[in-house]
Amino acid sequence: MTIAVFGSINMDITAYSERLPRSGETLHGSRYLTGLGGKGANQAAAAARLGADTHFIGRLGKDHFGSSALALLRAFGVETTHLRSDSASLTGIAIINVDARGENFITVIAGANFAVDAGDVEAARPLLSKISVLLLQLEVPWDAMMLAARHARDHGATVILDPAPAKTDTSRMDLGLIDIITPNEIECEILTGISPKDQAAAAEAARILHARGPSTVILKLGDRGAYVSAGGKSTMLDAFKVNTIDTVAAGDCFNGGLGFALSKSMSLLEAARFACACGALSTTRYGAAAAAPSLAEVNALLSKG
Secondary structure (H helix, E strand, C coil): CEEEEECCCEEEEEEECCCCCCCCCCCCCCEEEEEEECHHHHHHHHHHHHCCEEEEEEEEECCHHHHHHHHHHHHCCCEEEEEEEECCCCCEEEEEEECCCCCEEEEEECHHHHHCCHHHHHHCHHHHCCCCEEEECCCCCHHHHHHHHHHHHHCCCEEEECCCCCCCCCCCCCHHHCCEECCEHHHHHHHHCCCCCCHHHHHHHHHHHHHCCCCEEEEECHHHCEEEEECCEEEEECCCCCCCCCCCCHHHHHHHHHHHHHHCCCCHHHHHHHHHHHHHHHCCCCCCHHHCCCHHHHHHHHHCC
């Protein structure tokens, strides 16, 4: 089964330091990495590394970062036929700071990602007509994403939205075309006004999100696991115990793993647990797309319970 990712592709520049700098402060870090990033590219890399037939729809600039990102995406095994080069825009970049606990803050400069439009959707219509899962995020224009979602859904695909980075103004976010929404704790609070600090709060937040359209709500709760709500039932999944060093890719690897698992006809709870394992493993290594685990690694963690 085929997965398409409609979203962003960046080059990441990641700096590691003992702690995150305060406003106006300069810190000496321990090292830095450059690599493939952007939520779309991270999710595509995660799905492809697991073995999914993964296609990417989006834009790059015609620059050094663009050629580097394209080569890296292809190296993960992602099909890039529908990744367009845009001579009028620069490739997106992300500046990432990570501390010794694995916590981070990120500044994204969208570049060509924000130039994605209906033309990209039109060019990808043959692909969108045959996929089983469409993965979306919030780093390309909403209207173009919804065109892609409508076409994919009309042809039987499951549409999964990672509502990240969170938008403070959600008034234009009509979630009627979304089958599964997967916010983390911060995104959940922005979308619903509720921090999912406990199971009762998570249930109320899920109720609000269901009312906006998605039939399935999965709240990504970090080291507390994940809360899954669908069909009038809810389940709290425990987090996997791992040695966390970098959380940058956790949410994206979760979604890439979720898309992979659903494309393989796993049940929702099986797929969510599989996704939790993907997200957990990604925190045990540095980087964004580079942190995505293999299928063998995920299965090994799942076998440990």
